[in-house]
Amino acid sequence: MNLQISSVDWILIALYFIFVIGIGVYLKRFTRTGEDYFLAGRKNSSWVAGLAFLSANMGALELLGMTGNTFKYGMFVAHFYWIGAIPAMLFLAIYMMPFYYSSKIHSIPGYLKLRFDEKTRVLNAIAFAVMTLLMSGINLYAMALVLRTFLGWDWNVSMWISALTVGAYVTLGGLLSAIFTEIVQFFLIWFGLFLVTILGVVEIGGWNQIFSRLPDAMSALWSTSTNATNNGMEVTWPGVILGLGFVLSFGYWTTDFLVVQRAFSSKDIRSARMTPIIASFFKMALPFIVIFAGLIAWVLSKDPNAHFSLIEEGGKINYDSALPMLIGRYYPKGLIGLGVTALLAGFMAGQAGNISAFNTVWTYDIYKSVINKKASDAHYVWMGRVATVAGIILSVGTAYWAKSAPSIMDYMQAIFSWVNAPLFATMLLGMFIVWITPNGAFWGLIAGMASSVTMFLAVKFGWISASLLTLSKTASDMSANFWRAWWAWLICFVVTILISVFTKPKPKAELVGLVKGLTPVQKEGKLAFYQKPAVMAVFSLIVFAILNIIFW
Amino acid sequence: MPAKKTKIKKTPASPVESAGIRTKGKEKMLSIWFFVGLMLTVIGVIVTGTGINYIFHPQNATRLAELNPNLWWGVIILVAGFLFLVPAWKQHNKQS
Numbered sequence: 100m101n102l103q104i105s106s107v108d109w110i111l112i113a114l115y116f117i118f119v120i121g122i123g124v125y126l127k128r129f130t131r132t133g134e135d136y137f138l139a140g141r142k143n144s145s146w147v148a149g150l151a152f153l154s155a156n157m158g159a160l161e162l163l164g165m166t167g168n169t170f171k172y173g174m175f176v177a178h179f180y181w182i183g184a185i186p187a188m189l190f191l192a193i194y195m196m197p198f199y200y201s202s203k204i205h206s207i208p209g210y211l212k213l214r215f216d217e218k219t220r221v222l223n224a225i226a227f228a229v230m231t232l233l234m235s236g237i238n239l240y241a242m243a244l245v246l247r248t249f250l251g252w253d254w255n256v257s258m259w260i261s262a263l264t265v266g267a268y269v270t271l272g273g274l275l276s277a278i279f280t281e282i283v284q285f286f287l288i289w290f291g292l293f294l295v296t297i298l299g300v301v302e303i304g305g306w307n308q309i310f311s312r313l314p315d316a317m318s319a320l321w322s323t324s325t326n327a328t329n330n331g332m333e334v335t336w337p338g339v340i341l342g343l344g345f346v347l348s349f350g351y352w353t354t355d356f357l358v359v360q361r362a363f364s365s366k367d368i369r370s371a372r373m374t375p376i377i378a379s380f381f382k383m384a385l386p387f388i389v390i391f392a393g394l395i396a397w398v399l400s401k402d403p404n405a406h407f408s409l410i411e412e413g414g415k416i417n418y419d420s421a422l423p424m425l426i427g428r429y430y431p432k433g434l435i436g437l438g439v440t441a442l443l444a445g446f447m448a449g450q451a452g453n454i455s456a457f458n459t460v461w462t463y464d465i466y467k468s469v470i471n472k473k474a475s476d477a478h479y480v481w482m483g484r485v486a487t488v489a490g491i492i493l494s495v496g497t498a499y500w501a502k503s504a505p506s507i508m509d510y511m512q513a514i515f516s517w518v519n520a521p522l523f524a525t526m527l528l529g530m531f532i533v534w535i536t537p538n539g540a541f542w543g544l545i546a547g548m549a550s551s552v553t554m555f556l557a558v559k560f561g562w563i564s565a566s567l568l569t570l571s572k573t574a575s576d577m578s579a580n581f582w583r584a585w586w587a588w589l590i591c592f593v594v595t596i597l598i599s600v601f602t603k604p605k606p607k608a609e610l611v612g613l614v615k616g617l618t619p620v621q622k623e624g625k626l627a628f629y630q631k632p633a634v635m636a637v638f639s640l641i642v643f644a645i646l647n648i649i650f651w
Numbered sequence: 652m653p654a655k656k657t658k659i660k661k662t663p664a665s666p667v668e669s670a671g672i673r674t675k676g677k678e679k680m681l682s683i684w685f686f687v688g689l690m691l692t693v694i695g696v697i698v699t700g701t702g703i704n705y706i707f708h709p710q711n712a713t714r715l716a717e718l719n720p721n722l723w724w725g726v727i728i729l730v731a732g733f734l735f736l737v738p739a740w741k742q743h744n745k746q747s
Contacts, residue, residue, distance in 0.1 A: 107701055111694065118690055129680050147683055282683050283690055290691065290728050298715050431713050433701030433721050437694060 102249050102427045108436025115440045116264055119283070119447070123268030123276045133476045136273035136483050137205055137459045138364050145370035147282065149377030152361040154281035155452035156382075157288065159445030160241050162389055167418030169393020170400075170409070173317025174650055175330050176393065177386045181320075182344040184382050185643045187352035188375040189636045194615075195353055196362060198530050200371040201612050205363070207356040207522075208464035214529045214613045215605075216537035217468065222544060224464035226518045227356060228457055232490060233514065235453035236497020242446040243498070248410070249423045250439065258498060261443070265450045266491035269458070270484050274364060277448075277455040281361075284441075284448035285381075291441025292388050295422070298429040299395030302405075309391075312398045320650045334578040338569065342581020346588040350523035351515060357456040372632040379639045383646060396421040399428075450494070458486040513555050516584035521547025521591035528595050531615050533607065539599030547591025554583045681743055688736025695729025702726075 104112075130136050143151075169176045204210050208227065212220035243258040268276045303309055310318050316330055324336040334342075352358060352375070362374040399407035407428065410420040426438040462483045467474070474482075525544050528535045557563045558579060565579040568586065611617050628634045702722025711717060 107697065111697060114693060115690075118686075122686060125681075128678070279683050279686060283687060286687055286691060286731075290694070290724075290731070294720060294724050298718075298720060301718070302715060428714050429720070431701070431705070431710070431716050431721055433698050434724065437698060 102423065102435055102439065103432070104250060104435060104439070105432040107433050108439065111433075111436030112440050112443065115287075115444060116260075119268055119280050120264060122279050122283075123271035126272030126275050126279065130271070130273050130275060131480075133479050133483070135275070136480045137462065138360075139273070139275040139278055141364060141366060143278065143365045143370070145365055145373035145377055147278065148361050148365040148370060148374040150285045150381070151278040151281040151364075152358055152374050153378035153381050154285045154288075154448055155277075155358050155361055157285070157385065157445065158238065158449030159245075159442045160238055160449070162288070162292070162442070162445060163245065163419045163422050165389045166393040166396070166422040167420070169390050170397050170418050170421045172330070173313065173394070173397070174320055174390065175317075175323070175334075177320060177390045177650065178339055178343060180382055180386045180389070181643060181646055182339065183348045184352060185379050185639065186344065187348040188379045188382065189639060190349065191353040191359070191362075192372045192375040192379075192632055193636055195526070195530060196372045196375070197368060198613055198615070198618065199359065200363065200365075200368045201618070205463045206460050207354055207359060208460060210613070211525075211529075211540070212464075212468070214610065215540040219525075219537060219541045219544065220464055221469060222541065223522060224460050224468070226548065227460050228465065230514050230518045231357065231453050231457045231460070232493050233497055235450060235457070235490070235494040237501055238446065238449055238453070239494055240498040240501040245419070245423070245442070248417070248420070249427075254502075258495065261447050261450065262491050262495050265447050265454060266488060269451050269454050270487045273480075273483065274360065274455045274459070277451040278361065278364065280444070280451055281448045284444040287437075287441040287444045288388070291437045291444075292392075292422070292426075294434065295425045295429060295438075296388055296391045296395065299392065299399075299425065302429075303395065303398055309394055309398055312401070313394065317394075317397070320647060322651055334581060338578050338581045341585045342578070342583075346520050346523065346584040347515065347581065349527075350519035350584065350588070354519055354522045354526050356460060357452050360456050360459065369626075369630070369632065373630075373635065376632055376635045376639055380642065383639075383642060392422055392425055396425055454487055454490045454494070457490045458483045461486040461490075510555075513580060513583070516580060516587055517548055517551045517555070520551060520584040520587045524588050524591040525595060528592065528599075529614070533610065533614050533616060534599060534604050535595060536599045536602040536604045538602040539595045539597075542598050543591045543595025546594040547587045550590045551583060551587035554586060558583075679743070682739050684735045685739035685743065688732050688734070688739055691728050691732030692736055693732075695725055695727075695732045697725075699725030699729055 129140075132140075134140055165176055165179065199207075199210060202210060202213055204213065206224075208220045208224040211223050239258055239262060242261060243252075243254045246252040246257040247254055268280065272279070300306060300309070303312075316323055319330075321336065323330040324334070324339060326335070362371045365371045365374055396407070396409070399405040400409065407424070409424060410417040423442075426435065430438050462479050466482055466486075467479060471478075521544055524547060525540050528543075529540060554568060558565045558568065568582045569578050570582070607617060698721050702719055702725045705716075705719050705721060709716075
């Protein structure tokens with residue numbers, strides 16, 4: 100047990116649980132139709148959708164993991180927040196959102212149905228549903244692990260209480276509940292964790308002190324990326340740009356329904372386009388918590404007078420302990436409760452995000468599409484609630500599975516490159532090229548997913564060397580992941596085009612509003628500059644460029 | 652979530668947009684900013700309280716505890732809470 104919890108901290112934690120369940124109870128009466136339950140009534144402003152868009156992605160696991168990674172690899176990790184997110188988010192806003200939003204779909208598989216056909220939709224829906232439940236279970240397991248390590252809480256108790264809480268408020272209020280708690284989480288994370296960075300900087304004596312104590316390999320973003328052996332992550336810049344910046348990032352931000360669903364909930368097309376742009380500014384700000392906390396932890400651990408070290412378990416350093424150890428170092432009672440609540444909120448909001456995306460895809464793209472086509476709206480809302488409960492139970496099952504066989508965690512790390520990387524090729528071709536055919540998309544997607552899994556297994560069991568994929572002599576897990584995503588994307592891209600050349604496309608009349616070139620450009624009318632998506636996207640890009648130059 | 656606007660969100664709203672979801676004829680949904688404000692205010696009060704307590708019973712169990720982070724960070728949270736809570740509450744009452 101590392102963090103001492105006093106009674107005032109318990110009060111803060113208990114208040115959070117009462118608060119989120121209260122929100123669910125309050126929102127239930129406003130959640131009547133399918134549109135209300137699955138898309139929060141399509142009435143959100145761009146600020147609500149934007150903060151939820153970001154929070155759905157910003158889980159506590161990521162916060163702990165990325166702080167730990169920074170301790171290990173240094174500044175390089177900021178690539179995940181900058182090049183690994185911002186270009187993709189802006190691309191989604193400017194180029195893809197108009198097609199998504201104006202087709203009034205409920206989900207990403209729903210777009211595949213309109214643009215291609217039923218089989219492509221069901222293939223993606225099943226892949227997404229399985230992926231989301233697995234992620235949800237893994238999150239639950241990881242959360243229980245963290246709570247046990249740092250607070251000494253019982254594994255079963257913390258897992259069941261958080262699963263039941265999330266299950267309760269999502270069942271009651273659907274996506275609206277999930278979005279409300281995500282926004283609450285956003286503020287909790289900033290108010291709960293940013294103080295770590297502030298106090299760390301105060302103790303060490305300023306930004307410059309921190310950077311002057313870091314070795315070159317840890318303090319740079321790009322200047323160490325020409326040679327894989329110069330940076331801790333063992334990735335070269337083409338790996339960062341193609342694997343992380345292009346395929347993984349675009350695959351995640353533009354096609355992962357978990358995040359895109361938040362933009363679908365906004366009230367009009369302009370708000371939908373502003374959603375990822377608003378999120379992009381806050382995404383760029385996150386390294387000021389995560390990366391700086393990691394760097395502070397590293398600097399303190401090298402200073403013999405600071406008496407700071409990470410937890411070691413069986414001779415292995417537990418990197419994820421960096422953030423909790425800093426909380427324990429700086430937070431007196433009262434603040435400890437706030438810090439723990441922020442992490443709990445992060446875990447639970449991530450869980451709610453997974454479950455609310457799962458219940459939508461299950462209900463619309465599997466149940467309504469294959470099992471029961473002609474039921475009433477009320478029936479589908481009921482089905483969504485059933486799917487929420489079932490999803491929670493399956494997540495808990497997965498969590499117990501992960502506990503009994505921790506090696507499945509390795510597979511989960513790779514799961515995005517199995518599902519999302521090829522899907523991004525399908526989406527890109529489908530949205531921008533008219534003659535891509537349903538069969539091309541279906542078989543391209545199958546080829547991409549199958550090749551990604553094959554590459555993963557081939558490296559895992561030593562059939563081929565990882566450096567064959569990464570085109571360099573050294574290959575860390577991270578760089579193998581980046582490159583595998585790139586190859587899976589390329590295979591899906593090429594196969595889709597080849598098969599499309601020889602198969603029959605959909606009639607153009609059916610593709611209006613879904614493909615660029617067949618869709619009339621919508622006039623935005625008179626708006627202030629800060630309401631125009633294009634202007635704000637350029638502004639976001641400028642901030643992005645400045646950050647990259649400062650930390651070059 | 653209604654498209655209800657508070658001063659925190661800078662985009663102007665038309666009266667129609669601001670109407671929000673209505674159920675049972677009358678009841679209008681409180682905006683998310685109200686809940687954010689409520690939560691931050693409550694947390695702010697508690698954390699500031701522990702900061703005031705520190706003045707009378709100093710306990711230097713953590714690093715930099717002598718700076719009393721609970722007090723000034725608690726006040727910042729409290730102020731942020733009010734900035735959300737007050738406009739959201741006014742807006743809610745004005746429209747219903």
